Amino acid sequence: MRAYLRTRGTNRDYDFIGSGPAEYWWRDYHDRDLTDPEKPVILAESTGPTWRIYLQGVESDRSDYRGTPIVYGLVLEGDAADETGLAHGIVGEWLSSITTASAAPGKALDQALGPVDPLLETGDREEGEAVVRAVFSPTGQATEDESGGDLGAIEPESRRTMADPDAEDDPARWLGDIESEESQAAFLAVVAGLLGGRAGRAVILTYAESAGDVSALAEDERGDLAVLVARPNREIVEGRRPLGKAEPVHPQPVGRTPHLRKRNGPANRRGQSIPVEPRRRQSIMVPPTLLVAMVCLASGVLAVLAWEVLPASDDPPRPAPTVTVTQTVVVKERVTVGPTPQPD
Amino acid sequence: MTAFKIGLLGPSRVGKTSLVTALISEGQQLLAGSGVAMLPDGRATEDKIADNWEQLQGDLLAGEFTPGNLRGTMEPFYFRLALDPGVPGARIGIELLDFPGGWLAGRGRSAHSESDWDACRSFITRSTALLVPIDAALLMETYEKQHVKLLPKHLTTTQVESVAREWAIERNRRPHEPALIAFAPVKCEAYFNDNGGLRNKSHLLRQKFDEVYGGVVAAVRAEAPHAQLLYTPVDTLGCVEMVKSDWVLNEAGDWTFDAKYRVRRDRKISRMGVDDLMTAVSQQLIQGKRTMTADESADLIQRAQQAQDLADRSEGFFRDVLMWLNRERQARREAAGRQDREAQEAVRRLQSLDTVLEKIATRKFGPRVQRL
Structure with missing residues (x-):
């Protein structure tokens, strides 16, 4: 597992300690009007073999030079064979912190990091990762760094138990409210599944408040999908609403002839074929009288041609056509290489 | 819908x-009353505005406004808006890019921030209008020489000049397109007496602006003579009074500037100068849209004429008979009619846009605004 910790110093702007992930994939959620990645959110994605999680919004006890409170962000990347227990613990702690406004993780990170400005300037990613591992270690024991300093791990009591990823075989696809403890627990169960090798997503969306707001995401995501809505001033969503399984994009048409199939338009995002106007056929409308006249004319032309071209049996043989042959004469010039002979 | 770009150019936390x-x-x-409406386009923009509004309201209720309470930006954010001039098919999309101000300063930008900044810079240089927010308090409350020396660093004037010059060069390559750069000193409540303030220090503010931003103004004027340059001081809140400002040496050994504001009794937001800025931006955008619509309608008229010529053209006796038989002539006439209707629609749109533009153009700037 790789961890990238982002924060700001007193003077230095927000950045990842050392280096950031290769891809800033969480911005896609903002571009799609789904979530504000600067707000307290968790975005977990898994392809099955690999997973990645974006966590944002745990508050630090520090403030910048203008007195603005500072927050932490964290990106985790790994695969199903990694320490998924640690990753799940971090997600649980993060969720607890952003839903209960708990200061514990932020304080622990502050304590473990020490002065942040120099770290942002010259620190390595591994230093940030070491702090994350120490603070969120599953044992809950404070880890000591090389200099014997207390890295200040958070209390284990606030941890949630990791849900069994194999508890459900069917894809979990639902939308709940971030205020609901039941939905939070279900969210963590889905995250556990994603870390354990199931494909899908578990996301907190600050621009969403109902299933209609995530319909495009539900269509795109074929695997598990757990959505916690967190739009300010929304109506609280009671329980969990099913999001339905995404349909195949191009369903096979049933009970149609091949001829009709050709006329079907492209499928829309829900997999339903879009009706298209039948192609206008180029037709020639010929009046019958004109048709008869044309047939007569054609017959006459054919008769004349037959009269002219086909020889009668008693006619003398026609002379062969005259062919003019043009002879091309190529004059070869002798080219002398060397000094030009001078006339006497 | 065409989206016009508006660039923002200012340091962190301005x-x-x-x-x-x-x-x-x-x-x-x-x-x-102008016939033009401005609407947020998408939930991200809608929520961002609401969020900022709530933060400000919270501060005002608490009776103390500290600019630092508003969180800085850590990710680039595209504000998406729609300016609706009330003319069908003439809606104008607007994109404003807000970015972490630290990217402008450039000190210690990471590799990813570097590529982010390149994208921002590209957006800014392609913008129709460029807004340059300036911290008026920083400009006005810096007296001691050791602090005055720090002004270019804190206001990032060198970087602002460099990017503004690039923008001007790009605008000059498109002389037929509108170009506006507005220098907007913000948090000006303490320096004007037209919005509840007691003292008028507007002349001094302008003088300091000229001293510090003279180079930026000269660069833009030299590179894009056709660009409109405006000086538009803004009261971001209106109901606050500066009570304290100070340069402080922090733990890291860096000088930082901070100002504290007291909320006036009425606690009601009363912005000043924003309307002038908005009018200037709207004029530019509608003018830009008008130019585009004019080009579009000219093109459509030409195409309609070509289609009509094709419909009427004789192709010779036999071909004409064939075209009559296979209905090609009829199809050509239908196409010509269709294109003619489209051209007429574009002309109507252009005329309506002209009416709207005229209304906005007649709106006069307030006394704070100065043309540079």
């Missing part, structure tokens, strides 16, 4: 986000 949200929040009522 109040870029607040200026944009002020522009958008006030936009609707400022444009009332």
